[in-house]
Amino acid sequence: MMGGEFTLTEREAEYLFRIIDSSINIFLRHQLFLWAQGELQGLLPHGMLICLFDEGNGQAVNIERFSRTDMDEIRFSELCRPDGGIVFRAMSAWSAGKNQPLLVYPNNSHTPTYKHFSHDLRHENLQRIAAHGMFDANGRTTCFFTFTQISAALSERHAYFLELLMPHAYGAGAYAVS
Numbered sequence: 001m002m003g004g005e006f007t008l009t010e011r012e013a014e015y016l017f018r019i020i021d022s023s024i025n026i027f028l029r030h031q032l033f034l035w036a037q038g039e040l041q042g043l044l045p046h047g048m049l050i051c052l053f054d055e056g057n058g059q060a061v062n063i064e065r066f067s068r069t070d071m072d073e074i075r076f077s078e079l080c081r082p083d084g085g086i087v088f089r090a091m092s093a094w095s096a097g098k099n100q101p102l103l104v105y106p107n108n109s110h111t112p113t114y115k116h117f118s119h120d121l122r123h124e125n126l127q128r129i130a131a132h133g134m135f136d137a138n139g140r141t142t143c144f145f146t147f148t149q150i151s152a153a154l155s156e157r158h159a160y161f162l163e164l165l166m167p168h169a170y171g172a173g174a175y176a177v178s
Helices: 010-023 029-037 073-079 086-096 112-123 156-177
Strands: 048-053 062-067 102-104 129-135 141-148
Touching: 010 029, 010 156, 029 062, 029 156, 048 086, 048 156, 062 156, 086 102, 086 112, 086 129, 086 141, 102 112, 102 156, 129 156, 141 156
Parallel strands: none
Antiparallel strands: 048 062, 048 141, 102 129, 129 141
């Protein structure tokens, strides 16, 4: 876990329970959209969630977007370019950070990570990024979730939320996009 020890407030524990409870009933893409734009907002308010899934079977990486705002396909494709798009750069930073939750935000501007993303965050109106993923027994990334357009300030508490949420987000997403 990043930072120190955290204890969930009563409200946060309730949000987490609802997120976990509702995640086991997600089987279709539209259900994942409703979950991402509904229950997940309680712990991690965001405008857009970008999910990458790699089943490791030689097929292309599956990239899904769940957003309450419009973004044209050209701009979205730029964000997800494997050769330098912000999502793949975030995944590289996450891997370089020993697969710990990645928080990219202006108040953290003293770190090289924010400086690496600041232009794109401003240019694409993404504001802040909170990202985390899962990897298999061989260390290969199997999924990566990038939460963007986060208007609230991020803190180490959000990193803790990402750690709690990731197994459930992966489980829900794997069903919904397969």
